Amino acid sequence: xxxxxxxxxxxxxxxxxxxxxxxxxxxxxxxxxxxxxxxxxxxxxxxxxxxxxxxxxxxxxxxxxxxxxxxxxxxxxxxxxxxxxxxxxxxxxxxxxxxxxxxxxxxxxxxxxxxxxxxxxxxxxxxxxxxxxxxxxxxxxxxxxxxxxxxxxxxxxxxxxxxxxxxxxxxxxxxxxxxxxxxxxxxxxxxxxxxxxxxxxxxxxxxxxxxxxxxxxxxxxxxxxxxxxxxxxxxxxxxxxxxxxxxxxxxxxxxxxxxxxxxxxxxxxxxxxxxxxxxxxxxxxxxxxxxxxxxxxxxxxxxxxxxxxxxxxxxxxxxxxxx
Amino acid sequence: xxxxxxxxxxxxxxxxxxxxxxxxxxxxxxxxxxxxxxxxxxxxxxxxxxxxxxxxxxxxxxxxxxxxxxxxxxxxxxxxxxxxxxxxxxxxxxxxxxxxxxxxxxxxxxxxxxxxxxxxxxxxxxxxxxxxxxxxxxxxxxxxxxxxxxxxxxxxxxxxxxxxxxxxxxxxxxxxxxxxxxxxxxxxxxxxxxxxxxxxxxxxxxxxxxxxxxxxxxxxxxxx
Numbered sequence: 001x002x003x004x005x006x007x008x009x010x011x012x013x014x015x016x017x018x019x020x021x022x023x024x025x026x027x028x029x030x031x032x033x034x035x036x037x038x039x040x041x042x043x044x045x046x047x048x049x050x051x052x053x054x055x056x057x058x059x060x061x062x063x064x065x066x067x068x069x070x071x072x073x074x075x076x077x078x079x080x081x082x083x084x085x086x087x088x089x090x091x092x093x094x095x096x097x098x099x100x101x102x103x104x105x106x107x108x109x110x111x112x113x114x115x116x117x118x119x120x121x122x123x124x125x126x127x128x129x130x131x132x133x134x135x136x137x138x139x140x141x142x143x144x145x146x147x148x149x150x151x152x153x154x155x156x157x158x159x160x161x162x163x164x165x166x167x168x169x170x171x172x173x174x175x176x177x178x179x180x181x182x183x184x185x186x187x188x189x190x191x192x193x194x195x196x197x198x199x200x201x202x203x204x205x206x207x208x209x210x211x212x213x214x215x216x217x218x219x220x221x222x223x224x225x226x227x228x229x230x231x232x233x234x235x236x237x238x239x240x241x242x243x244x245x246x247x248x249x250x251x252x253x254x255x256x257x258x259x260x261x262x263x264x265x266x267x268x269x270x271x272x273x274x275x276x277x278x279x280x281x282x283x284x285x286x287x288x289x290x291x292x293x294x295x296x297x298x299x300x301x302x303x304x305x306x307x308x309x310x311x312x313x314x315x316x317x318x319x320x321x322x323x
Numbered sequence: 324x325x326x327x328x329x330x331x332x333x334x335x336x337x338x339x340x341x342x343x344x345x346x347x348x349x350x351x352x353x354x355x356x357x358x359x360x361x362x363x364x365x366x367x368x369x370x371x372x373x374x375x376x377x378x379x380x381x382x383x384x385x386x387x388x389x390x391x392x393x394x395x396x397x398x399x400x401x402x403x404x405x406x407x408x409x410x411x412x413x414x415x416x417x418x419x420x421x422x423x424x425x426x427x428x429x430x431x432x433x434x435x436x437x438x439x440x441x442x443x444x445x446x447x448x449x450x451x452x453x454x455x456x457x458x459x460x461x462x463x464x465x466x467x468x469x470x471x472x473x474x475x476x477x478x479x480x481x482x483x484x485x486x487x488x489x490x491x492x493x494x495x496x497x498x499x500x501x502x503x504x505x506x507x508x509x510x511x512x513x514x515x516x517x518x519x520x521x522x523x524x525x526x527x528x529x530x531x532x533x534x535x536x537x538x539x540x541x542x543x544x545x546x547x
Binding site: 099102224 | 441442444445447459529
């Protein structure tokens with residue numbers, strides 16, 4: 001199951017976990033990811049807000065909705081290349097992928113389930129008893145193995161087959177416009193959206209005005225340090241065509257709006273991160289070039305990968321047998 | 324005559340060594356004794372007719388015994404032990420190895436979960452999140468959970484402390500070193516008197532939590 005890190009990628013943080021991956025662990029994690037059993041009333045699964053067709057984000061939703069149509073406060077981030085992310089969530093509240101799942105499962109507005117009760121439900125299930133046995137050789141299901149299996153599935157979501165990757169590997173070439181966009185990208189965006197993952201995974205203030213609905217303080221919520229107010233994690237720019245709307249509150253629906261935001265930044269704003277302190281200047285032609293380059297970061301094979309989708313044969317074995 | 328003396332001395336030293344072994348090389352333990360003004364505290368007790376502790380749970384971690392030279396003579400196998408005053412069995416930590424101890428020996432342990440363990444991902448046993456000692460809205464173990472209420476006339480006022488934090492100056496893990504005599508008293512009266520009326524709800528990492536952790540550590544002793 002070993003994953004071959006492409007030559008142009010750095011070594012993953014979750015190298016040990018990737019080395020421990022087996023198809024049985026990933027299958028178990030995949031079943032859990034798509035199963036609404038994780039929510040209190042069996043209506044919401046991880047995939048409800050992290051859809052494989054949207055690169056595991058929630059297209060068309062500024063913020064996501066959870067149990068009983070509760071409205072959340074942040075845009076569901078796309079899930080891929082998580083093996084390289086030091087901290088999870090927009091504000092970095094989770095320090096490990098294993099522990100991240102506890103947040104949506106127990107959040108009263110997301111899945112509203114207790115870990116204790118979830119364990120009871122999983123232990124009652126013959127499907128899960130067999131899946132845990134196969135994956136970890138255990139007869140008694142534990143929360144540790146449940147969380148580790150979810151991690152294994154999420155770590156397996158690797159997007160490294162975009163046109164950009166093919167160019168880097170010498171198997172494709174950029175068009176003139178894409179190349180012009182790439183040069184602009186390197187000059188103006190790469191400091192934060194660092195290639196090849198297209199994020200430095202740091203927390204930054206990109207000049208957005210505070211959202212009026214939630215007045216979200218971002219990273220401050222975790223660190224309680226005033227200098228961290230309104231800082232959010234730099235998101236990756238891979239798969240942008242599948243993950244709109246953009247920003248932590250999903251305020252922009254189109255890439256044009258995002259670029260217009262950057263060119264209109266008030267560089268007198270003292271809170272803005274230093275990379276943007278002298279502003280971003282782009283002509284309309286340059287914006288078009290930059291967007292052409294950004295589209296080379298779309299990885300269609302990742303979106304179409306059947307191995308990442310709803311595991312019908314695992315979760316609905318009887319139906320599968322009938323076909 | 325000389326041979327007889329040697330025999331007697333040898334005999335006495337054997338007797339002494341047998342006596343010493345049976346006396347000291349025992350299975351030792353650490354007994355946690357929650358007390359209120361010197362009186363043993365029972366679970367779910369009300370003190371002075373007004374202070375009621377509903378819950379006191381905390382992690383006791385990295386327990387070691389040190390000799391006079393500060394060399395480690397015993398390391399407890401279980402790294403993190405969840406202590407719950409409502410569960411008497413959790414208040415007795417039996418050492419897995421027998422050892423010889425002297426009155427000059429010391430014990431060292433941590434209150435809470437250290438920052439390295441915090442970064443290790445999902446754990447089992449006492450560190451399993453099903454124990455309700457893990458925050459879910461952000462990563463982090465709750466080192467100490469103290470909940471209860473104070474009765475003022477007919478009214479009840481809640482107090483609630485969920486103490487944690489593992490990074491930088493918000494790290495609420497506390498290391499304690501005390502003489503080892505098998506007992507660890509937790510002076511609840513000192514804890515309540517220093518917290519109540521001042522700060523009755525601490526639910527996230529920060530200065531209030533680290534102050535609480537300092538006070539909690541000072542409320543522990545090997546004597547009454």
